[in-house]
Amino acid sequence: MLVYTKDTNFTSFGVGIMKTIADIAQLAGVAKSTVSRYLNGGSISVATKRKIERIIHETGYTPNNFAQSLKAKKPNIIGTIVPRLDSFASSQVLMGIDEQLRGLNYQMLIANTSQDLVREIESIYSLYNQKVAGIILLATQISEAHLKAFEETNLPVILVGQQHDQLYSLIHDDDSAGYDLGKYVLKNGHQKIAYLGVTEKDIAVGVRRKEGFKRAISEDDNCEVNYYETSFKMENAVEVTSSIIESFDPSIIVCATDNIALGALKAAHLKEIDVPSSLSIAGFGGYDVTGIIHPGLTTVKFHYEKVGRMAATSLVTLLNGGEIPRSQLSDYQIIERESVDNKLKR
Structure with missing residues (x-):
């Protein structure tokens, strides 16, 4: 059913019909590039900014954070590689990572490997190609292929559950x-x-x-x-x-x-x-x-959830130029x- 609003010149199918920057730009009477600059924190006039904010509020528009991250100079997507999704430990760590990243204005992208080391290496390169800012790896083992992938992609990496002297690690005692x-x-x-x-x-x-x-x-x-x-x-x-x-x-x-x-x-x-x-x-x-x-x-x-939060905080610290210990221990x-x-x- 169509729902017509009286105070705007657009038609919405329930809440949040406006899905693209083009929709927002048309309603605001500005160019798509202007809306894009607004969403990425660029410089626009105060009047234009207020107009775009009003349209976004009225439409319930939600920016595509992943697409924004790909275009931005400083991406805010964190790749997380897990050996299996049906594990209590993995799910708890992921919950901790996700909650902490949200609070730090980052998003999580999950790659599941089903305990296949070949898929694990492929996931490192795949996440790199998707322009993630860094990787959190819930590792079962670290091979020479892992080290080569990390060297070639040159991304900040935090290991969770395993320790290696060449990488930042967060391990259980x-x-x-x-x-x-x-x-x-x-x-x-x-x-x-x-x-x-x-x-x-x-x-x-x-x-x-x-x-x-x-x-x-x-x-x-x-x-x-x-x-x-x-x-x-x-x-x-x-x-x-x-x-x-x-x-x-x-x-x-x-x-x-x-x-x-x-x-x-x-x-x-x-x-x-x-x-x-x-x-x-x-x-x-x-x-x-x-x-x-x-x-x-x-x-x-x-x-486990605390470990996930620690891993997220540590990686974001690295991304912002901070220092963290090479290895960290969680309690039990x-x-x-x-x-x-x-x-x-x-």
């Missing part, structure tokens, strides 16, 4: 978190321990988290511990956990991520093993679901719930 969870396991009297990790190609989760845990366990000579590997997928964790239970029968399985821990809980349920009286399970991440399920999962909580806390049994109280 995986080593300390692994160590503290290891000490927690020992404090609860567990001596037959399984650690279910991931590939060591992932330095943060696959190496540092495990090394911190190993360091803690090595301080107790009475422990028997075996280390296993799975993928990040829950269904794979179910299969590997079943095999661990049958071959090793540990009193606790410590999992490198909460997703893996959820798979371990599923495997225990399928085998009709009670958690935590017969098998304790712990993870890393602090996903929301871990506090809703029964038994609640004991986990190391990382503050152990959330104690029902999935870990205290053997010393028996």
